[in-house]
Amino acid sequence: MAKRNTKVDVFTVDGVGEHKKKFLVELLRQMTLIRRFEEKAAQMYGLRKIGGFCHLYNGQEAVAVGAISALDLKHDYVLTAYRDHGHALAVGMEPNAIMAELYGKITGCSRGKGGSMHMFDAEKHFLGGNGIVGAQIPMATGTAFAQMYWKKVMGEKQTGVTLCFFGDGAIHQGAFHESLNLAAVWKLPVIYIVENNQFGMGTAVHRVSSVEDFEIKATGFDMPGMTIDGMNVIAVHDGIRKAREQAQADETPILIDIKTYRYKGHSMSDPAKYRTREQLEQFQQQDPILVLKATMIDAKMIDDDEYKKIDDDVKKVVNESVEFAENSDEPPVETMYEDIYA
Amino acid sequence: MAEISIRDALNQALDEEMARDERVFLLGEEVGEYNGAYKVSRGLLDKYGAPRVLDTPIAELGFTGLAVGAATVGLRPVVEWMTFNFALLALDQVINNAAKMRHMSGGQLNVPIVFRGPNGPAEYLSSQHSQALQSLFVHIPGLKVASYATPYDAKGILKSAIRDDNPVVLIESEMAYAWTGEVPDEEYTIPLGKADVKREGSDITLITYSKPLRMVLEAASELESMGVSAEVIDLRSLRPLDEQAIYASVRKTNRAVVIDESWPMASVGSHVAWLISRNCFDVLDAQVELVCSEDVPMPYNHRMELAVQPSVEKIIDASKRVLYME
Ligand SMILES: Cc1ncc(C[n+]2csc(CCOP(=O)(O)OP(=O)(O)O)c2C)c(N)n1
Ligand SMILES: [Mg+2]
Numbered sequence: 291m292a293k294r295n296t297k298v299d300v301f302t303v304d305g306v307g308e309h310k311k312k313f314l315v316e317l318l319r320q321m322t323l324i325r326r327f328e329e330k331a332a333q334m335y336g337l338r339k340i341g342g343f344c345h346l347y348n349g350q351e352a353v354a355v356g357a358i359s360a361l362d363l364k365h366d367y368v369l370t371a372y373r374d375h376g377h378a379l380a381v382g383m384e385p386n387a388i389m390a391e392l393y394g395k396i397t398g399c400s401r402g403k404g405g406s407m408h409m410f411d412a413e414k415h416f417l418g419g420n421g422i423v424g425a426q427i428p429m430a431t432g433t434a435f436a437q438m439y440w441k442k443v444m445g446e447k448q449t450g451v452t453l454c455f456f457g458d459g460a461i462h463q464g465a466f467h468e469s470l471n472l473a474a475v476w477k478l479p480v481i482y483i484v485e486n487n488q489f490g491m492g493t494a495v496h497r498v499s500s501v502e503d504f505e506i507k508a509t510g511f512d513m514p515g516m517t518i519d520g521m522n523v524i525a526v527h528d529g530i531r532k533a534r535e536q537a538q539a540d541e542t543p544i545l546i547d548i549k550t551y552r553y554k555g556h557s558m559s560d561p562a563k564y565r566t567r568e569q570l571e572q573f574q575q576q577d578p579i580l581v582l583k584a585t586m587i588d589a590k591m592i593d594d595d596e597y598k599k600i601d602d603d604v605k606k607v608v609n610e611s612v613e614f615a616e617n618s619d620e621p622p623v624e625t626m627y628e629d630i631y632a
Numbered sequence: 633m634a635e636i637s638i639r640d641a642l643n644q645a646l647d648e649e650m651a652r653d654e655r656v657f658l659l660g661e662e663v664g665e666y667n668g669a670y671k672v673s674r675g676l677l678d679k680y681g682a683p684r685v686l687d688t689p690i691a692e693l694g695f696t697g698l699a700v701g702a703a704t705v706g707l708r709p710v711v712e713w714m715t716f717n718f719a720l721l722a723l724d725q726v727i728n729n730a731a732k733m734r735h736m737s738g739g740q741l742n743v744p745i746v747f748r749g750p751n752g753p754a755e756y757l758s759s760q761h762s763q764a765l766q767s768l769f770v771h772i773p774g775l776k777v778a779s780y781a782t783p784y785d786a787k788g789i790l791k792s793a794i795r796d797d798n799p800v801v802l803i804e805s806e807m808a809y810a811w812t813g814e815v816p817d818e819e820y821t822i823p824l825g826k827a828d829v830k831r832e833g834s835d836i837t838l839i840t841y842s843k844p845l846r847m848v849l850e851a852a853s854e855l856e857s858m859g860v861s862a863e864v865i866d867l868r869s870l871r872p873l874d875e876q877a878i879y880a881s882v883r884k885t886n887r888a889v890v891i892d893e894s895w896p897m898a899s900v901g902s903h904v905a906w907l908i909s910r911n912c913f914d915v916l917d918a919q920v921e922l923v924c925s926e927d928v929p930m931p932y933n934h935r936m937e938l939a940v941q942p943s944v945e946k947i948i949d950a951s952k953r954v955l956y957m958e
Contacts (some may be wrong), residue, residue, distance in 0.1 A: 341934060342756025394933035405932030421760040423690045431676045462689035463721070490690055493665035498689035502905075564665065574688065623939045626928050 299501040300549065301529045302519040309524065311591040315600070317359060317523050318586065321351040321579045322374045323604040327385060328554075330608045331375065331392060332404075332541055335558050337389025339615075340392045343421075344406040347376035349553035353485050354380040356526025357453060357548075366614035367415045367433045369426040371457060372407035373485075374419045376502045381416040383409065389611035395618035402621040403629060421454075423490075424463030427482070430454030431469040434480035436545070451479040451537045453530070459490020461504055464609075473543035480543045481533050486520070489551040492564040508545040512520070520550030521576040633816055639809040641783035642672045642748075646710065648819070650680055651710060653858035656794055659686040659695055660712030664864075669714050670809050687782060696722035696747070700730045700799075703745040713749035714907060715806070716765045722747075723768065730799040731774030746793045746804035752843055752893050753930055753941060755807075762937070764894035764929035766842075769801045770870045771898070777870040778824055779803040781845035783813040785868060790942030796824060803870075804844035807953040827874035829881070833863035836951055839904060840891040841867040844942055848891050851947035860955060870900050882908055883912060886917040887954045891942055896924045918954035923947050 304585055306314060317433045335344050347354070350373075358368060358380040370377045378388050382398060391398030400408055400419075408419040417433065420426040434452040441449045460466060461484055473480050484504045488495055495502050508515025514536065518529040526548060534542045551573035555562040585594040636644075650656045657680075662669045664677035664687040677685040688695040692713065699709035702910045713719040719726075726747060733741045750932035769777050776798050780786040786804075793800040830845065831852050840848045846867050852862040863881050867874065882888050888908050892901025905920045952958050 316878075333681075342754075342758070342932065343761070391932075400932075402933040402936070403931040404760065407754060407761075408758055412859075421758070459690045462691045462694075462695050464691065465721075491662055491669075493662065493687055493689075497687060504658070620935055621931070621933050623936055624929055626926060626936045626940055630928055 294614070298505045298517045300517045300519050302522050302525040303528050306585055306589045306591065307524050307528060314524070314582065314586055314591060317355055318579070318582050318597070319600050319604060320359070320380055320493065321582065322601055323352045323524060323580060323607065324355070324379050325386070326601070326604050326608045327379060327388070327611070328375060330339045330612060331389075332554070332558070334392070334612065340406065342405055343372065344392070344558045345373040346554045347373055347554065347575060349577070350485060350487060350520070350550045351376055351548050352523035352526050353483070353520050354455070355549050356523040357483060357530040360527050360531040361453060363415050363452060365448055367417060367430070367450065367452040368455070369417045369430040369433070369452065370419065370455035371423065371460065372419070372421045373428060373457070374407065374409045377455065378409035378411070378416060378419070379413065379567065380399040381414045383411045383414060383416065385607055386614040390615040390618050391493035391501070393615040393618070395615055396621040396625070397618040399456070401625065406530070424460040424465040427454055427456055427460065427463070427465045427469045429481055431473050431478060434473060434478035438476065438478050451481060451484060451534050453481050455483045455485055457490055458484055458486045458488065458495050458499070458504070458614045459493070461507070462498065470513065474511045474513045474588070477541040477573065478543055479537045479541065481530065481537055482543065482545045485550055486547050486549045487550050489552070489556070489565070491560070504547040505545065511545070513545060514542050514587065515545045515547070517547045517549065521573070521578050521581060523578055523582050633814045635812050636783050636815050637716070637810050637812050638673055638780070638783045638786045639670065641787040641815055642790055643674055643676070644815070645787045645794070646673065646676060647679070649791055649794040650676065650684060655708045656708065656710065657684045657707065658710045658712065659688055659699060661688055661690055661714045663687060663712050668712065672809070673712065677833050681870040692718050692721035693725060695724035698730065699745055700725050700743060702739055703743045704733055708744050710746045710748065710794060713747060715749055715761065716751035716803070717761050717763055718766070719747070719749065719806060726769070726775070727772050731772050735774060735880065740948070742797045743799045744797045745799050746790070746802060747799070748790070748804060748858065751803045751804040752805050752842045755937070756932060756934060757930070759929035764925065766803050766870060767894055767899045770900055773953060774799070776800040776824055777803065778868055779842040779870060780810055780868060781811070781842055781866065781926060783811070783815050784857070785822060785828070785866070787815055788820055789824065789868065792821045792824050800824065803842050808843050810834055811846065812847060814833070825869045825872045825874060827877035828866045828868055829863065829877070830866045831862065831864040833861040833885065835861045835885055835890065836955060837865060837885045837949070838885040838889050838947065839865045839867065841870065842893070844891045844893050847944050848947060851944045851951070854944065854948055855951055860951065862951065867900070867904070872903070875911070878904065878908060879911055882912045883915050888916070889921045889923060889947065889950045889954060891923045891947055893925055893942055896922060897927070899924060916939070918956065921950040921954050923950050
């Protein structure tokens with residue numbers, strides 16, 4: 291049966307758009323840092339330095355980097371799920387603190403208590419790192435509620451927006467549907483971002499969803515919707531910047547479906563037999579890092595040597611984070627009784 | 633007799649019951665094409681197809697409630713929760729609907745449904761993914777709750793649960809799916825509500841259920857080498873609770889340690905310890921001890937997470953206290 295009302299336009303940007311070299315080099319550096327960090331995390335997981343569920347971000351770098359680079363983290367907030375290393379790096383958390391957290395060391399951002407799924411940095415307005423599918427969606431709606439409240443009740447001039455990342459699997463939780471209605475009714479400045487990497491664990495989107503383009507769900511809540519090419523970091527950045535302006539100017543939540551792909555298994559223990567090599571390769575050909583690099587070379591903003599220097603620099607940063615984690619102390623066992631009540 | 637894993641014992645039970653009764657169906661996240669997050673449902677989609685094996689969206693409240701509805705009109709669903717941590721999203725349907733329909737309808741309705749999945753800590757998973765949540769279910773009249781830690785018990789209890797006309801919550805453990813043991817070739821069931829003496833002894837009773845059983849049996853062997861004969865009771869069923877089995881053992885040994893991997897407040901362990909104190913007061917030679925998790929959310933760091941949970945050492949220490957061996 292033909293699907294109804296499923297035609298959406300995918301927002302993308304050709305070439306470098308209006309951006310200057312310095313800014314794009316920074317996006318390229320951040321994405322490369324995430325890629326190298328994840329590769330190292332996988333390696334250290336293999337050596338059993340890291341345990342448990344470890345969900346890697348390879349392939350999705352443009353989403354966190356593009357979106358978060360459009361924010362002002364003095365005022366804006368970011369929440370995401372357990373696949374959070376990329377977001378943590380993109381908000382500017384120290385690679386050392388993230389790697390140490392993966393190692394379960396006391397110098398980790400969550401003092402060795404959270405691990406891979408629970409990166410937090412309150413100062414940088416990064417509120418996790420949530421392990422329960424969809425659980426960050428109502429919370430993000432709540433931080434946006436506070437942003438509205440600070441403005442309307444407490445007279446604050448500049449209060450920002452909340453960016454809420456979640457997966458294509460999370461969109462079927464009641465939490466999503468309840469939250470979007472609340473946000474629409476109370477006009478909350480929250481941007482809901484579906485990181486649509488085509489799978490929730492081993493389940494392809496079409497097997498569990500009546501629609502494949504999530505943008506159309508916005509209609510039911512009478513809020514703006516948008517679809518963005520998530521393999522193009524410039525498109526993600528420009529799209530989220532526009533959305534951020536709209537959320538503030540029109541006092542509205544926005545739902546954005548960002549099409550992306552995860553290269554690795556769901557977590558380290560998943561061999562990902564449910565998809566074809568061809569599909570993976572098709573996305574790897576639009577690799578967000580390679581795409582940006584090629585675009586910048588075309589625009590004569592960068593050459594291979596310059597890129598190599600960026601790559602060497604981030605590799606150094608990543609290696610240092612491993613060294614830092616290795617040399618950090620285990621948390622004293624008594625700290626298990628800490629961080630429970632305020 | 634064949635030596636199989638708990639995973640395979642559960643798989644056999646599901647397979648046999650689905651073959652026996654076409655009202656039985658299985659639903660949950662990744663139970664079909666992926667063969668189950670922990671491979672308990674391996675091969676069942678191939679054999680029975682949809683809609684008898686259903687991969688659900690990640691929507692615990694919705695698919696659990698759907699199954700409760702289907703059960704109310706006569707189907708016999710088995711709901712697999714990927715873990716009990718995620719079952720928290722479905723609690724309303726379990727507690728307000730499944731557990732209440734019979735009572736609120738004055739006995740007109742039955743809800744023959746099984747909810748099962750791994751509960752309790754595994755390894756390196758931090759606070760949201762390492763919770764032993766059985767107390768939430770055990771608290772609720774209208775539900776039955778049971779557990780198993782051997783393949784024999786797993787198969788027999790799951791089969792009985794599927795045939796039971798009430799909602800039954802079954803507590804499994806990720807760490808125990810690979811544990812092996814003997815299972816008879818011929819068909820059998822194990823009635824709900826019955827505890828099992830896993831080891832006979834005369835000096836002290838160690839009472840436990842679910843995953844800690846293995847650790848408790850290890851502690852019992854160590855105690856033996858110290859000249860102490862420990863009896864090990866596996867409660868298996870938590871609601872109803874086989875109180876007589878507990879009292880019979882404690883009346884023999886006069887000493888009891890309860891081992892429960894959940895938190896101490898309002899737990900199965902604390903309840904059993906209270907029952908013993910109250911009903912065996914006249915025969916007790918020492919206080920009843922409870923070995924449980926530290927009263928903290930689970931940290932990710934492995935050394936800390938081991939320190940949080942019961943251990944052979946903690947069981948032996950508690951046993952020594954009630955045996956005045958210190
Ligand atoms: C409430 C809940 N149910 C189930 C799980 C187990 N689980 C973890 S991730 C996941 C798939 C989520 O897929 P998606 O939202 O698309 O995010 P992705 O992993 O693709 O980033 C599942 C089922 C969970 N963590 N929480
Ligand atoms: Mg996904």
